[in-house]
Amino acid sequence: MIPQATHRPRRLRRVATGIALAGLALTGCTAEQRRGFLPGDSTQEVTNQTGRIVDLWVGSWVTLLIVGLIVWGLAIWCAIAYRRRRTDTGYPVQLRYHVPLEMIFTLVPVVMIMTLFYFTDRDMTAIENHVAEPDVTINVVAKQWSWDFNYVDEDVHEPAGVQSFETGVPGAEESLPVLYVPVDQTVEFKLDSRDVIHSFWVTDFLYKKDMFPGHSTSFQVTPTKVGTYKGKCAELCGEYHSDMLFVLKVVPQDEYDQHIQDLRDQGLEGQLSVDLNRNAEEWDMRELSETAHDNAYGRTEKQGEQE
Numbered sequence: 001m002i003p004q005a006t007h008r009p010r011r012l013r014r015v016a017t018g019i020a021l022a023g024l025a026l027t028g029c030t031a032e033q034r035r036g037f038l039p040g041d042s043t044q045e046v047t048n049q050t051g052r053i054v055d056l057w058v059g060s061w062v063t064l065l066i067v068g069l070i071v072w073g074l075a076i077w078c079a080i081a082y083r084r085r086r087t088d089t090g091y092p093v094q095l096r097y098h099v100p101l102e103m104i105f106t107l108v109p110v111v112m113i114m115t116l117f118y119f120t121d122r123d124m125t126a127i128e129n130h131v132a133e134p135d136v137t138i139n140v141v142a143k144q145w146s147w148d149f150n151y152v153d154e155d156v157h158e159p160a161g162v163q164s165f166e167t168g169v170p171g172a173e174e175s176l177p178v179l180y181v182p183v184d185q186t187v188e189f190k191l192d193s194r195d196v197i198h199s200f201w202v203t204d205f206l207y208k209k210d211m212f213p214g215h216s217t218s219f220q221v222t223p224t225k226v227g228t229y230k231g232k233c234a235e236l237c238g239e240y241h242s243d244m245l246f247v248l249k250v251v252p253q254d255e256y257d258q259h260i261q262d263l264r265d266q267g268l269e270g271q272l273s274v275d276l277n278r279n280a281e282e283w284d285m286r287e288l289s290e291t292a293h294d295n296a297y298g299r300t301e302k303q304g305e306q307e
Helices: 002-027 031-035 050-081 099-127 253-265 280-306
Strands: 136-143 146-151 178-182 187-193 198-202 207-211 217-221 227-233 245-251
Touching: 050 099, 136 178, 136 198, 178 253, 187 198, 187 207, 207 217, 245 253
Parallel strands: 136 187, 178 245
Antiparallel strands: 136 146, 187 217, 198 207, 198 227, 227 245
16 A cells, blocks of 8 residues: 555656646747747737737647647557556457446547637637728729739729739739738728639738638738738639739838828829729730740641651
């Protein structure tokens, strides 16, 4: 009896030590380490929702890691403790219809899933929340393979986005469409697509929203950090999908107001229509390219026949 009494406190101390070390390791993580493989700025929250998203991401992974360690530990322990010995004969004792064990195997996963569902639903409800009167409303129109931006309240728009194959410099930042939003103001993005399914994604925002032809979607967010951020289409949408990029600039209110005035001075008033299709020049260029290809291919065939 005495050896058992001495072994039990040792085991408890080991378990407590392991838990303490795990807690110390987790609390000692830097902001960058907590984000793991999440994209974007790790030094500061970029919007009013990025902190919530990071917490949900980290909390979910820590929970799954703990559950995984317990399951792996039990599996390895069972494999070692109940392995077949040389002196064993026949089959091991079989367990059947163990009701308490079966209830545990059923209830524990259900509780885990419902817990994850609760926190996910809580955070998604907050992220998708819409205020009645946002400070700024912007209509984002996606098209193969560029973007158009309308400032709804100010009734001006950015210059129409041009596809990269027309500029001849795929991905060059100076040729990308640029969207301005004011810092610390609630911005509503109304999303439309002119042709196929696209997805509006500012990587540092840790959030993206699909865009469907004939159906508008929207979300609201409050940018909290001045800076220049990269955006892209996150839905495979055709041949030049990888070039469907844009730039989003979060600026102070006075700089935003000045930019709106500059657009008015350039005559970019009104709204670019959602009904517009892809640029007509695109099809002209493609037809010319196909015609040139066919002509060149035909000449090659004729030369081969003559030889």
